[in-house]
Amino acid sequence: RKEVEQDPGPFNVPEGATVAFNCTYSNSASQSFFWYRQDCRKEPKLLMSVYSSGNEDGRFTAQLNRASQYISLLIRDSKLSDSATYLCVPNFNKFYFGSGTKLNVKP
Amino acid sequence: NAGVMQNPRHLVRRRGQEARLRCSPMKGHSHVYWYRQLPEEGLKFMVYLQKENIIDESGMPKERFSAEFPKEGPSILRIQQVVRGDSAAYFCASSREGVNSPLHFGNGTRLTVT
Numbered sequence: 001r002k003e004v005e006q007d008p009g010p011f012n013v014p015e016g017a018t019v020a021f022n023c024t025y026s027n028s029a030s031q032s033f034f035w036y037r038q039d040c041r042k043e044p045k046l047l048m049s050v051y052s053s054g055n056e057d058g059r060f061t062a063q064l065n066r067a068s069q070y071i072s073l074l075i076r077d078s079k080l081s082d083s084a085t086y087l088c089v090p091n092f093n094k095f096y097f098g099s100g101t102k103l104n105v106k107p
Numbered sequence: 108n109a110g111v112m113q114n115p116r117h118l119v120r121r122r123g124q125e126a127r128l129r130c131s132p133m134k135g136h137s138h139v140y141w142y143r144q145l146p147e148e149g150l151k152f153m154v155y156l157q158k159e160n161i162i163d164e165s166g167m168p169k170e171r172f173s174a175e176f177p178k179e180g181p182s183i184l185r186i187q188q189v190v191r192g193d194s195a196a197y198f199c200a201s202s203r204e205g206v207n208s209p210l211h212f213g214n215g216t217r218l219t220v221t
Contacts, residue, residue, distance in 0.1 A: 044150070046210075049209055097142075
């Protein structure tokens with residue numbers, strides 16, 4: 001089983017929509033997680049750190065479900081500029097990134 | 108506080124030449140990671156280093172690739188006798204000590220082998 005698994009998408013949503021995607025992880029020892037966004041041909045940028053059950057930052061909410069071993073990212077009121085690939089990585093093994101979920105926000 | 112600095116941004120090499128990619132971590136960061144990314148694919152871990160030590164190189168091809176992070180100066184990823192399949196974006200990331208420290212990425216080196 002892969003360390004981290006993500007639905008590759010793409011998720012195509014209209015502006016203003018709420019969208020959520022999950023990231024499942026295999027190592028139950030992982031204590032914290034990070035969400036990154038990567039724009040086409042650019043470097044990944046840290047979006048959120050998730051250290052306990054969840055974290056919220058403006059329109060973005062991350063939740064951690066340890067029992068089912070997944071973390072979710074919820075984006076409210078989607079903007080065109082949210083179009084990107086979203087990557088998750090557990091702290092236990094920072095080497096392995098998920099393949100990412102592609103989000104396209106349409107006008 | 109300058110971020111992770113990678114150079115060059117773009118590197119063109121002919122088959123058989125050597126490529127040297129440099130990465131200066133953020134100030135205060137002692138851990139460096141190298142990743143490779145092919146178009147439309149995910150980040151593939153290559154190597155994890157701390158000052159003067161290779162901690163994990165399980166993602167590094169056994170031949171032609173090497174990495175170092177000397178006591179002074181940037182981390183270097185070296186690819187000898189490049190082949191067309193080495194063409195990719197190579198990203199470096201750094202972090203502080205501690206498992207809860209996130210990675211911060213440089214803007215990458217795009218290697219093209221002709």
